[in-house]
Amino acid sequence: MSTSPLRLSPTECTCFRIRGAARRVTQIYSQHLSPTGLKISQFSLLGFVAAEGPVAIGRLSELLATDRTTLTRNLKPLLADGLIERAVSGDKRRHELAATAAGRALFKRALPLWAAAEQEVRDAMGPKLTSDLRGALERSMEKLAPL
Amino acid sequence: MSTSPLRLSPTECTCFRIRGAARRVTQIYSQHLSPTGLKISQFSLLGFVAAEGPVAIGRLSELLATDRTTLTRNLKPLLADGLIERAVSGDKRRHELAATAAGRALFKRALPLWAAAEQEVRDAMGPKLTSDLRGALERSMEKLAPL
DNA sequence: GTCATTTGCGTGCATATACACTATTCTGAT
């Protein structure tokens, strides 16, 4: 079910564009979050673990749309810093993850900094573009979800 | 010049969303480009170097909206594979980069694979969402450009 | 109960990303 023909110009590459935008946005959030020592990925990861209670890596992988093995490594600094802890459940293969008290406290401290980053982006782009971008991203993720 | 108040839900984080979409889109392009041995970043990098003729890293950094030091490392495999070569110009600080014949040939071979990836994304998302997303990304990059 | 299969994870390897810092070269003021 092919659509219209494509203008062959790698400068217009959707992948290039979205990666560039991701880099730029990441920088903005990183600057705001830097006082906490958390990277934006760690902030998201910690937030999901805190919200989902004890959760296995495989489940997190689905929630975050991130490769399982990537999460294994991204968890390392958070485990080392005592922000997240693991426990084994009945199924000894499964490694349940939960936020520690320190982890929840740090996330709470980071929340306003995250909000400031979000606001900076919103202020720079304006409310319409902000909502357009988020809508397009959300719909794209639905359409592009792996089988 | 603050806009409307913000709903405090990291699940709705713009950065999280755009990074997730970038991951997914990157996977699609990578699969298509894999026969060439080029990653999508390398494809873009090679394309820009080929198009811009001899170009310095600092200039590439602006064109690609990527940190200069990131480019230094991303160039390594391309230099090692003889796809790009460096030369010193009059200014001995500046390292001019140019695509080799092999580099241009490989890029030419990669182009249809890139186009297929672009088409797959377009087919999955439909023409309207594709154009909406690209428009939003383009405008976002303008608004978020660093000072 | 046994064993092939499935499931859940971690590792090895390679690339991508960027901040802080360093080294070299050029430029302009004196």
Add this chain to the structure above:
DNA sequence: ATCAGAATAGTGTATATGCACGCAAATGAC
């Protein structure tokens, strides 16, 4: 001519990303 400062690029360190592969535990067919 000299030298302070700007311009250009690389390195050290740390995280992010995912594919191929291997390992152990659970499951199901018999």
